[in-house]
Amino acid sequence: MMEDEEDNELDLNIPVKTLLEDITCPICLNFIEECSTLSCGHNFCHKCVSECINRNHKCPLCNKPALKENIYRNHQFEKIIKIIRSEKEKSKTIYYDSLISGASNGKITTTTTTTNNNSLNDKLLNIGSEDPKTSSPIEQLFKKYLKSSLISFESHYQDLSKPYNENVKKINSQMQENIDRVSGVGSMSEILIDQIRREYQIKQDKLKADFKISTDYLLSSLEDYLKKAAVPPSFINIYTSIMIPERDIIFDHCSFKPTSCLSDIRATLVEKLNSRGEKFQFISFNDDSHFVALKPASMLIDGSDSNEIKLIDELKPLYFYQIPQGSKIQLRGGIQLKGDIPKECFKKLFIPNQDMTMDYYRCEDCKVNWICKNCSEFCHKGHKIVSYILNHKPTYGCCYDEKYKCCKLIK
Template sequence: MEENDLPLLVPLTALTDYLQCSICMCSLDKTTITVCGHRYCEKCISEWVGRQHTCPCCNHPLILSQLFKDHQFDSLISAIESEKSKAETQYFENLIQSATSENSKSSEQNMSPVELVLKKHLKKGLIEHESYLQTLKKSLHTKMNVLETSTERAVADLQSHGLSQNEVLQQTQDLYRALERQKLEMTNELESCVAMVAEAYDRYLNTHIPRLDVLPVKATVVLAGKNISIPDITFQATDSLLEVRTSVESAMIKRHNPVHSWEPSTKYYLFGPFAKCSELEMRTVIHNFHMDGNLPDDVQFLTEGAKLGLQYNMRPGSVILILDGVKLESDLPKKCFVDIYKKSDTQQKVDYFSCNQCNFKWICRSCMEVCHLGHEVTPYIIQHQPNWACCYCPKKKCCKIQLEG
């Protein structure tokens, strides 16, 4: 058997970069080659040379007459696309056959219209599912490469710091240990993302088979400067910042610290699953953005009305950082329960305390925190539902906050 006759399989990822135009980053269309040996889409390179008069890759001087159509390369791309389509079909057929018994292996001529539709959409769903996961893995590998490069640069710089050999060795080991720890954290994050994708995909398939990029995803919302993190909020692909605010309001009501207001100055930032970090680090990223106008590729500034999934491609495990402008009830000046009691609110509840130093009970939480600050205070009745404006602080003439605010 000759070498060309061997049934060899070549990974498509090894060829993808060579089939893309480095100007538009899409598949080459009407391939055109320059005298310096680089290939581009005909439209892309013609417009570029008309303005810049150079090659985008090597900066070689170019004029339009030095551009030539590469018909053979177009034929190669067409052949690869054809073989890719055949391989996808075969991949799908193998998956289906492995999950069925011998008795159910029938030809398409014997399939019902419903079976044919199911087969068509299963094929599309499986291919998109694999493509989605490969995108996540590519993001991880890119991030790891950046970390490795930064670490190698830091190790090389140690030689110029005037350190002893032992100090250089110790700091080098510390840098590599930190690198391995970060790589492990990102690998675990990928596994977590994949698990959440699989969970969401399985749940969604109970009703229909969707495109993967429109699946609902879980994300965490962080209220900057308030030490508040709200995990596992589910967002639809069509949700916008309106749903983000609604989710935060609902969560904070459950935490007995409702949102009082949203200011127009509120800013929202989306950190991808491999970009999320501590709140301090996220705020540093935003500070740098305000200084130089640049955000990392996996961090985005969210605008009103835009769709989180459809326009920002929000992925499972992402973090939405809300910066400034959100005011919670705990941020407001303290008010005595006497001033905020509403007879019509049958759900209103209050925590009461007793002060051993002042020797009386029925003290509302706000008065406990302000009027009896530093006193020996103990809980008296928690989550009580009063039927009148009850707090003994004003009655005992020691309330410092009544009628304030």
């Protein structure tokens, strides 16, 4: 019992990504708000699942029948989500403060965080360091552009504030001159001084209001831009390659949105195959064909981590598979292309009076001459084939394969 009580005082350092799939609403892909659970056990935002149930009367994940009466508020899980979000925001604030501090002054910063149990977390040490050995490439890239952005925007802000500050000083100076001028002018001096101060206060307030409008517009414009530019990794496209190993085909630099599904991978593969020419025109996927994502070799630790991510759920967004950048998506199980379909024997293709030409070959294995090109490639595949007569203009559908019962194209 004592051991259990001691364990309760321990801090848990758990990466948010290990919990992300469980605390993210599968419908809106944001953190679950007002957590609601269906009888099948799946959790959603209350608003999201209510709208889905009203339309389809089934669970959006497993399709189990469900009614509005089957929606239950999960207060315990909602509380856990709030704790996770709160701790995440605290860590993020400390991290970004350290990163920006390092970007602005170029010095090594030492930042520690204190958990609820007042234990030090040294994970954020040296975040602001310019030493590549103590900061990741991502941090270095952000610091590079944060530094220039901070300097540029701070300079722009100073350009706005400099004339404002000078005008404030000018107003104060004029006010003081007028006050000095009326001071000691009998009993009316106090009234005049108070009137002067009110007049100049109005001028200062107007000047301050104008400056605030300019500053607010600048901040709003910058914030709108940063919201679009500074997106989290889950919002950036996944760059990968698509491979068909048995055909030695690979398409590099394929880009998929985080919300893309298996249908998008198939569509991209079909489009790229069709662009290769007639031989690669897509016909169909085999019944047992499926996709797997192969992680980069650098992500394997002593071979203990699986190299493959099976892409099996048709409707699951790629974001939830957590496919690393640089992974390769591999098609297994095969695919049918137009080049796989055998061409017809020249005997069937021949049209009288069309001035057609054909290359003829001899099969040394079968001892047959006058074999049309299509039959030489299909019916005698793997045999020793030599040229017999090239660019010949036959007067009839000539091919000796049928005569010697060698033709597999004519049935």
